[in-house]
Each structure stands twice: as C-alpha cells, then as structure tokens.
Amino acid sequence: MAEVLDRNIRISTRVKYALDEMRGTKSCNELIEQMINYFEVTGYNPRRPNIDSIQKIGRRIEDLIKIVKSQEKDIFRPLLDKSFSSGNMSMNNEQLVRLANEN
Structure with missing residues (x-):
C-alpha cells in the first residue's frame, strides 16, 4: 500500500471556493489526483500555456468554414438557381433529390 503523507497547502479563499465547487462529492485529494492525471494524459502544462494548440484549433475552424x-458555392447555389430558373418555386422532395443527384 502506498504511504500516505499528510500535507497542508495554502490557497486563497477564492481558490478554495472554486475547488469546493469542482469537487462535488469527491475529496480534495481525489480531485487534485484527477487534475494531475489530466495534465499527464493531455500533455498540458498549466505553467506554460500551449498557444500552439489553440492556434491549431483556430486553423481547423477556419478550414471547416472554407469547406x-x-x-x-458549388452545390447549394446551383441547386437554388436551377429551382428558380425552372419557375417552379414549390419543388417537392423528389425533385430536390433529383437535382442534387444531377450535381
């Protein structure tokens, strides 16, 4: 069995309140252990924010917007233009599926 050492840490009242809110029914020890495991698994270091990861996420979001x-531009606009040019504003689902398959 692992040796258990009792240690005290000093935290501000605001941090204590936030810690109590986060832990719910867990003990502070369990919560801190989960935090440490999270940092180990994700590789995130709270002393050194990983700006590169944030920038990568931003680039991926921009890529999704471009897609x-x-x-x-390539699919929906031509479908809309075909439906308006045919003069039939109230197309049923079958006609829309047919137009989508044509494109």
Whole structure:
C-alpha cells in the first residue's frame, strides 16, 4: 500500500471556493489526483500555456468554414438557381433529390 503523507497547502479563499465547487462529492485529494492525471494524459502544462494548440484549433475552424462556403458555392447555389430558373418555386422532395443527384 502506498504511504500516505499528510500535507497542508495554502490557497486563497477564492481558490478554495472554486475547488469546493469542482469537487462535488469527491475529496480534495481525489480531485487534485484527477487534475494531475489530466495534465499527464493531455500533455498540458498549466505553467506554460500551449498557444500552439489553440492556434491549431483556430486553423481547423477556419478550414471547416472554407469547406462549408465551398459547398454552398458549388452545390447549394446551383441547386437554388436551377429551382428558380425552372419557375417552379414549390419543388417537392423528389425533385430536390433529383437535382442534387444531377450535381
């Protein structure tokens, strides 16, 4: 069995309140152990914020926006134009599926 050492740490009242809110029914020891495991698994170091990861997420979001805009321009706009040019504003689902398959 692992040796258990009793240690005290000094924290501010605000941090204590936040810790109590986070831990719920767990003990402080369990919560801190989970935090340490999270840092080990994710590789995140709270002393050195990982700006690179934040920038990567931002680039991925921009890529998704580009994909959606491309689909709008290449797929949805031609479908809409065909439906308006045919003069039939109230197309049923079968006609929309047919137009989508054509494109």
